[in-house]
Amino acid sequence: MIVADTIARRKRQQGVPTYFLTGTDEHGINIERAAERAGRTPQQQADYVVNYYKEMTDQFGLDTIHGGFDVFMRTTAPFHYQGVSELWRRVAKAKTPKGNDALYKGHYEGWFCAPCAEYKTEDEYIKAEGEEVPRCLIHETPLDRVSEESYFFRLSDYDEALLALYAQPDFVRPETRRNEVAAFVKGGLQDLSVSRLKTSVSWGVPVPDDPAHTMYVWFDALTNYITAIGFGNEEREQVVGFDKFWPALHLVGKDILRFHAVYWPAFLLAGGVPQPRGIVAHGMWLDPNGRKMSKTLGNTIELDVLKRHFSVDAVRYFCLREMVFGQDGRFGYEGLIDRTNSDLASGLGNLSSRTLTMIARYCDGRIPSGKIAEDKLLMAKRTGVDTDETTIAGFIETARNEYLLQFDNLAFSRALEVLWTIIARVDKMISDAKPWDLAKDENQRQTLNAVLYRAAETLRWLCVLLYPVMPAASAEIYRQLGLTESPAAIDPANLKWGGLAEGTQLGEVRPVFPRIEKAKTMSAIKQGSESAGTGSGTHATEADAVPGAAPVKSPAPEQKGATEADAVVGVATFIEIGDFAKVDLRVGQVVTAERVPKSDKLLLMNIDIGEEKPRQVLAGIAEYYEAEKMVGRKVVVVANLKPRKLRGYESQGMVVAASVGEGGSLLLLPSPKTCRTALA
Numbered sequence: 001m002i003v004a005d006t007i008a009r010r011k012r013q014q015g016v017p018t019y020f021l022t023g024t025d026e027h028g029i030n031i032e033r034a035a036e037r038a039g040r041t042p043q044q045q046a047d048y049v050v051n052y053y054k055e056m057t058d059q060f061g062l063d064t065i066h067g068g069f070d071v072f073m074r075t076t077a078p079f080h081y082q083g084v085s086e087l088w089r090r091v092a093k094a095k096t097p098k099g100n101d102a103l104y105k106g107h108y109e110g111w112f113c114a115p116c117a118e119y120k121t122e123d124e125y126i127k128a129e130g131e132e133v134p135r136c137l138i139h140e141t142p143l144d145r146v147s148e149e150s151y152f153f154r155l156s157d158y159d160e161a162l163l164a165l166y167a168q169p170d171f172v173r174p175e176t177r178r179n180e181v182a183a184f185v186k187g188g189l190q191d192l193s194v195s196r197l198k199t200s201v202s203w204g205v206p207v208p209d210d211p212a213h214t215m216y217v218w219f220d221a222l223t224n225y226i227t228a229i230g231f232g233n234e235e236r237e238q239v240v241g242f243d244k245f246w247p248a249l250h251l252v253g254k255d256i257l258r259f260h261a262v263y264w265p266a267f268l269l270a271g272g273v274p275q276p277r278g279i280v281a282h283g284m285w286l287d288p289n290g291r292k293m294s295k296t297l298g299n300t301i302e303l304d305v306l307k308r309h310f311s312v313d314a315v316r317y318f319c320l321r322e323m324v325f326g327q328d329g330r331f332g333y334e335g336l337i338d339r340t341n342s343d344l345a346s347g348l349g350n351l352s353s354r355t356l357t358m359i360a361r362y363c364d365g366r367i368p369s370g371k372i373a374e375d376k377l378l379m380a381k382r383t384g385v386d387t388d389e390t391t392i393a394g395f396i397e398t399a400r401n402e403y404l405l406q407f408d409n410l411a412f413s414r415a416l417e418v419l420w421t422i423i424a425r426v427d428k429m430i431s432d433a434k435p436w437d438l439a440k441d442e443n444q445r446q447t448l449n450a451v452l453y454r455a456a457e458t459l460r461w462l463c464v465l466l467y468p469v470m471p472a473a474s475a476e477i478y479r480q481l482g483l484t485e486s487p488a489a490i491d492p493a494n495l496k497w498g499g500l501a502e503g504t505q506l507g508e509v510r511p512v513f514p515r516i517e518k519a520k521t522m523s524a525i526k527q528g529s530e531s532a533g534t535g536s537g538t539h540a541t542e543a544d545a546v547p548g549a550a551p552v553k554s555p556a557p558e559q560k561g562a563t564e565a566d567a568v569v570g571v572a573t574f575i576e577i578g579d580f581a582k583v584d585l586r587v588g589q590v591v592t593a594e595r596v597p598k599s600d601k602l603l604l605m606n607i608d609i610g611e612e613k614p615r616q617v618l619a620g621i622a623e624y625y626e627a628e629k630m631v632g633r634k635v636v637v638v639a640n641l642k643p644r645k646l647r648g649y650e651s652q653g654m655v656v657a658a659s660v661g662e663g664g665s666l667l668l669l670p671s672p673k674t675c676r677t678a679l680a
């Protein structure tokens, strides 16, 4: 989404009519089942997940108000139903390139669980060794092979047509992915089941003129790219404009490339709709060690942590700079801090603040003239400053052209690398010229002015060039330069050296990228994730929509009326009273306590909780409680926590503590005598 947002902003700078679409696919059996598990209707389930996405896009400035997407497309929109139905009708009438009907009725076959009353997908059944018939994961009973009537799309007739599309340069990028897709097509295409009986999958778009069927979710979902701009709906077409914005560029994850590069072009061919401009598959974020991110490994990046500790622009910059677009990238908080500090705080931010501060100090806060008069040239030359400003102007122009070329080729990382050569060059110019020395000599006034002008003019260029990547920071530096228009509306290709007017009064100068204290921030992030408990997200995620990704839960016990616990405020996620009842809390007395060698945090304790012998428990409280003072103290212990090993010691339980303040210290519960109410 960040990449799409960046491209859209660049296009708008160029004055290209741009429509940026993102959104959610909301139909299908997976959402139907997730809704059922959550006790919601499918529409409520979709609304719930969408709310989370909307909140996230607002927070990261990707929404319409912040200049981001033009539409958050939901496939439950009524105009979408109309558009999809139109495409279906066209496909139903179409002939394949080989002269057959593109759509025909056949039979879908699958594994069916009678107790569940549903077909099972591959990750919902197990097939034991030596057994022919798989078993339901929930019921562990053998499944039935069942077939039902279904519409089929004659995909097998489209192989040559698809291969011809892949032969066009840039239809599928990057090349490695195009080769994969082409190999898949050459391997032989099967016809595609594109409908299900409503009795099997009811949450979907009804098949036109045959309401006993609902459409295959991908047929409906992919079509959102054209229904959003008015395909099949005149009203929508007038508001947005199908001819104006189609064909479009698709940016998709590599895991869904097949749907976009095989099925979608084939549907469009059958429907007589022009092909997209191109399909670009991007890679995935891995952790700093190159492992896949997963909740189980605890190496995921949490959006609320990003939001709390980093500026949105820093996150955007990191995403574009760190990942070679098209390949997988590595994402870790430490890397993000390092990049922010080196490239933004010490790089762009420092260039901006040193330049503007010097102009404020030496030039009364007004942009000086960049010209050195004839009679001062010799003086200037003695300082080593290049008196010919076209040298640096030429360097920056060349870098600008290279940047735009790389950017438009979607090589964002390389493009940004090029821009940072400008920063390095101008930084060096300032350090070599030593304006603070020039300022001491009235005869070097024009030399000083010229150096500062060049730095300020460079900043103006950087703001315009970087606006698509870092909209807020660019606008802020632009404002500090005293410029009133917005870099959002300037085409960087039109920048001319010398455009910054002499005499412009600077705005208030403030640091744009404060340095991040690495150790402090990392420990705050770590503590935050520990107190939140890894894996206990408080938001809806995609996992909510995908069964199999979330553990199958037995139905929650019925609630028996409100209790005092319901009155507790500030709790983001609720657990049932039954969940709480599972926790065995005991008050115990610390018998022995010592620090774990080489650990700043861990105390190793033996705690008497009234069992045959004391429990060995490790607790991360060493920073706040001295070992000696723990002996004899009463603590609350979670007695039925699964034992685990820490630093070679087995911990047979957990001591309950509270964290005070954001990333603050840990407090043990007061002696239980004084807090009976809290424990009751």
Ligand SMILES: [Zn+2]
Pocket: 113, 114, 115, 116, 136, 137, 138, 139, 140
């Ligand atoms: Zn079952």
